[in-house]
Amino acid sequence: MSAEQAQQQIIEEFSAYEDWLDKYNLLIEMGKDIPVIDPRHKTNNHLINGCQSRVWLHAELRDDGKVYFSADSDAVITRGMVSLLIRVLSGRTPDEILNTNLHFIDAIGLTEHLSPTRSNGLVSMIKQMKLYAQVFQLKTKN
Amino acid sequence: MSAEQAQQQIIEEFSAYEDWLDKYNLLIEMGKDIPVIDPRHKTNNHLINGCQSRVWLHAELRDDGKVYFSADSDAVITRGMVSLLIRVLSGRTPDEILNTNLHFIDAIGLTEHLSPTRSNGLVSMIKQMKLYAQVFQLKTKN
Amino acid sequence: MSTLPDVDALRQSFPALAQTVYGKPLIYLDNGATTQKPLSVINRLKQYYKAENANIHRGVHYLSQLSTDAFEKARASVAAHINARQKHEIIFTRGTTEAINLIAHSFAQHLNKNAPKVLITAMEHHSNLVPWQQWVLQNGGRLMVAGLKPDGSLNMEHFEALLEEQPDIVAITHVSNVLGTVNPVKAITSIAHARGIPVLVDGAQAIAHMPVDIQDIDCDFYVFSGHKAYGPMGVGVLYGKEVWLDRLPPYQFGGEMVDRVSFDTTTFNELPFKFEAGTPNVGAVLALETALSFIRKTGYEAIAAHEHNLTSYGHQLLSRVEDIEFYGTAPGKEAVISFNIKGIHPYDLGTLLDKMGIAVRTGHHCAQPLMDHLGIPGTVRASMAVYNTLNEMERLAEAVNKAAMMLR
């Protein structure tokens, strides 16, 4: 499944719900399936600071040339958001990650989480994921 | 003429004019008749500071038991206002000065000059005249 | 109950309360951060800019005089509101934070001392902590922090013990923005004064809720913000005793605060102007006067009675929520309910409440050391104002229940 297909799938899953709370219920459930970061990576080094909730993000480039993310957050809604990002971006090549336009966030009505002033740190998280991809891209090209 | 009569006279003189500029014309004219302060009293000691125009005020208690004021200002409108005050208050006993309610200012439509925030220093001037009267009153009673 | 305000009528004059968010009627319970404004306040601002606006002091023209008179009348009115002896003991600032910074700075300059000591409490807002901390840090001094009792009230024994070490100043909040605790600032001032120690009281969370009588408290400085008391942002009040304000050097320079300036030297204006540098926020000062008069018209007694009902009803309803923990349960506490639900992050709870139309604040509430003290990352805080209703407290409790179920 491509990143785009993953986004479509998420949009479809969310489209079943009209009510905000139902959407959030789904989001929370999805957070439970997050590829959990190895406890020894749950350090300040891997911390992305939002003002209110904390996110730890780890990335590794495997031999298949793809980047695999794992993460965690102390807030379950944030964890849900992160798990969606991972579904879309994890297991892809650096190029794919860098070229993916994350339109699904808007489509499922969670745009507000993308506000640069939002205190959940989602924006810095996406930045961080793309940064990892960039670093790995340089690595693979050398 | 009592202080009250002096106030009535001023009110009458001003009542001849409707237009603001005519009233100010009269005020300016009246400023020319001010009992001018002796130049050697025109010192910082006798200075009452408004923000914009300066007023020098001198007072003396003569043998007749009455207080005589003389003054000057670098602004002619201020000098006009001061000359009216002198007309009402000068040549009176300390008691009379302290008991005079200066209602004429309101009656001739110059209340605005009495605003404590007015930068012409009229309020401090009236205070200063009453203060002189108080000091002289104490003196005469001892 | 005859003193209760007519809340339904009163709500009519707060346009912000009539909104819906996400299709749900807004329940605004973030009043500790800032209150909504009655129409009278909004209209005062509008009226000022439509027909009175001018720069004040020193201007001889009509509008300037009009504005100046209104501004100085507002000062007198604020002085009367808190029963200050003299109107020049009222300094207008940008807010509580600026007022405290002003005093901390000028007091530090005045004292000009090595190793200064400042006594605060563990429940201070950053604004009444960091200014003092930075001063003592830069001068090898010490920030002394009086601890709390389990119910969130001040540990007076600890406070008094620290007082014996003779701090240079006491800075204490009147009401805690997290715990709602009302500190005994009158008693504290009295024992501090017995040792010759001046007292600053941070009234940011008090002025909208309880009458403040400055002469009764007898503190040396009292500060608050307009925007937390139904007034606009950008204006605050610093009350200082004349003897102190006379003694302290000015803080900022320029504008109305000077008397005579030459290139070589400057003499400063008298009180209150000495502490008001630059063009003041005239419109906001007038609107603050209107806000305080809204409070007086509603009546502190009525406000307190209603808010007390809201708070205790809210507590009662919320205490039925499984695994809820409250922070701050001191007797007589103000209209603030801070809580967490075990195992649930406050951010999650706040986000879901928001989706249900309920505005609460989550996080550390600018009181990180208090959070550390309580051993938690933050709380959910519902803070009430006179326009909140018992029904809103019910909907809060329902929503918390529902959210908790989703999050568990």
Place this chain on the structure above:
Amino acid sequence: MSTLPDVDALRQSFPALAQTVYGKPLIYLDNGATTQKPLSVINRLKQYYKAENANIHRGVHYLSQLSTDAFEKARASVAAHINARQKHEIIFTRGTTEAINLIAHSFAQHLNKNAPKVLITAMEHHSNLVPWQQWVLQNGGRLMVAGLKPDGSLNMEHFEALLEEQPDIVAITHVSNVLGTVNPVKAITSIAHARGIPVLVDGAQAIAHMPVDIQDIDCDFYVFSGHKAYGPMGVGVLYGKEVWLDRLPPYQFGGEMVDRVSFDTTTFNELPFKFEAGTPNVGAVLALETALSFIRKTGYEAIAAHEHNLTSYGHQLLSRVEDIEFYGTAPGKEAVISFNIKGIHPYDLGTLLDKMGIAVRTGHHCAQPLMDHLGIPGTVRASMAVYNTLNEMERLAEAVNKAAMMLR
């Protein structure tokens, strides 16, 4: 002349201009002190308090998020208005005076030096003079004052000579509030930078009248007030180059400007928050954004063309008044006419003009040293804005004539 604004249409949106005072139509020529506000600005304030008001940053609820987004968008918009490279180079303050005090304080702390030297000019407003003066006085330093030429322009030879003494900072006004002189701030910055000296430009009297391109000027700090540019009181802008703002220590403490606070120590937030302590004046910031967009919509070119016409026409008419003396006649001067009539006190003239419905400012205009330099107690100052008319200039000249006749 195709670029001239439609002043009649434009006046319709300024309610304050439609007033009468003492039964005469108001002619408002005190724009250097503060401008009147267009309805769009007044309505922005109203709208904010009616439907958006909340405390910003860190809040997760709808209104708080809405306000925060609007506030940060306004920051970006202000940055774009003056062509700043980055939006975090824009700090919101209470006004010009606070902005200069902030820089003077933080710069002094940063330099931490004995005998500092600051180079200013003889035409500075007290707000760009006293903060520097107090710093140098307290540290055995020196305030260096570049003189003026007879037409009120800066004596560049003197300025450059003083620059060779290597002051620590140059603080200069972009436009003189008394003389209207426009200083060559770009050239000045360039020669100061050649010597490694940073430059602060006081733009209080510029921003409403001429485009300001911060990257072109290349100064290190640029400051202005909202209320002198059709915006509300209580908000100002401090632009600072990122390298400088990063380097300087914070000014006030508390609120959003901290990152992590414990009782022992505090780390500060990143730019721009590091310099914004306490609840900002959100509503005023949004209304300032609206004011700047009013300016852009009207167009700096159109504004300047019209104001230039007003100024030269006013000069022309007034120069026929017997014994009139003008202060400030430098080429390209801004929309300010300062004058006296020999033997007539400015206060008298101002008072009579006021009675004729004309609002001008009289006195020292917070530039006492300049008055001393000119050897006068004060001036009468007519300062124009885009909404003034040629007809108003005629009525000004008539009124001055009439008043002069009365006063002689």
